[in-house]
Amino acid sequence: SQQGEEDPQALSIQEGENATMNCSYKTSINNLQWYRQNSGRGLVHLILIRSNEREKHSGRLRVTLDTSKKSSSLLITASRAADTASYFCATYAGGTSYGKLTFGQGTILTVHP
Amino acid sequence: KAGVTQTPRYLIKTRGQQVTLSCSPISGHRSVSWYQQTPGQGLQFLFEYFSETQRNKGNFPGRFSGRQFSNSRSEMNVSTLELGDSALYLCASSLGPIRSYNEQFFGPGTRLTVL
Numbered sequence: 001s002q003q004g005e006e007d008p009q010a011l012s013i014q015e016g017e018n019a020t021m022n023c024s025y026k027t028s029i030n031n032l033q034w035y036r037q038n039s040g041r042g043l044v045h046l047i048l049i050r051s052n053e054r055e056k057h058s059g060r061l062r063v064t065l066d067t068s069k070k071s072s073s074l075l076i077t078a079s080r081a082a083d084t085a086s087y088f089c090a091t092y093a094g095g096t097s098y099g100k101l102t103f104g105q106g107t108i109l110t111v112h113p
Numbered sequence: 114k115a116g117v118t119q120t121p122r123y124l125i126k127t128r129g130q131q132v133t134l135s136c137s138p139i140s141g142h143r144s145v146s147w148y149q150q151t152p153g154q155g156l157q158f159l160f161e162y163f164s165e166t167q168r169n170k171g172n173f174p175g176r177f178s179g180r181q182f183s184n185s186r187s188e189m190n191v192s193t194l195e196l197g198d199s200a201l202y203l204c205a206s207s208l209g210p211i212r213s214y215n216e217q218f219f220g221p222g223t224r225l226t227v228l
Contacts, residue, residue, distance in 0.1 A: 042222055043219040045217055045218065050214065099169060099212055100161065103148075
């Protein structure tokens with residue numbers, strides 16, 4: 001079963017616009033991570049946000065986390081055609097014991113030149 | 114530094130056969146995790162190995178097994194293949210276990226097709 005659910009399932013924008021993807025989850029988490037995947041290849045880690053953090057930035061990426069609403073958002077500013085990919089959120093709920101990453105279904109982002 | 118490598122990249126098997134997939138982590142990484150990706154179920158956690166010990170396992174039948182060697186390389190095995198095992202199998206390595214906020218680096222995956 002999927003812990004994270006992403007919204008929207010697909011997003012189509014023009015180059016230069018901002019893209020926002022949302023992720024909701026069901027149980028308490030230790031951290032939440034965002035990944036990018038190009039055309040069925042391996043995943044690339046984008047950013048990790050801990051449960052006690054509210055916002056994190058990395059280049060053109062901004063991630064927010066609202067643990068009270070059990071939701072996170074990924075904002076990509078000034079998007080480029082190269083940002084076209086699937087984006088996944090993944091939650092880790094293992095605490096201090098060994099847990100597992102649970103991925104959402106992903107958002108397919110298409111950036112038109 | 115070389116990334117995570119997975120072999121083979123593509124594999125075609127028939128029902129009932131077994132298959133072994135290999136993953137070589139980034140040098141110095143001691144944790145290896147395996148995931149299955151299918152269009153219907155998405156990305157699902159299979160298992161995590163750290164220091165040659167399986168630390169956690171996802172909700173998969175016993176046909177799915179794995180191991181990790183002393184050099185941190187890992188293999189996963191699927192016995193008695195079923196059509197539903199057709200998927201992209203992804204391996205990820207990290208310096209330490211997932212629980213320690215370690216970033217995971219994914220390999221390109223092995224695409225398994227079961228006929």
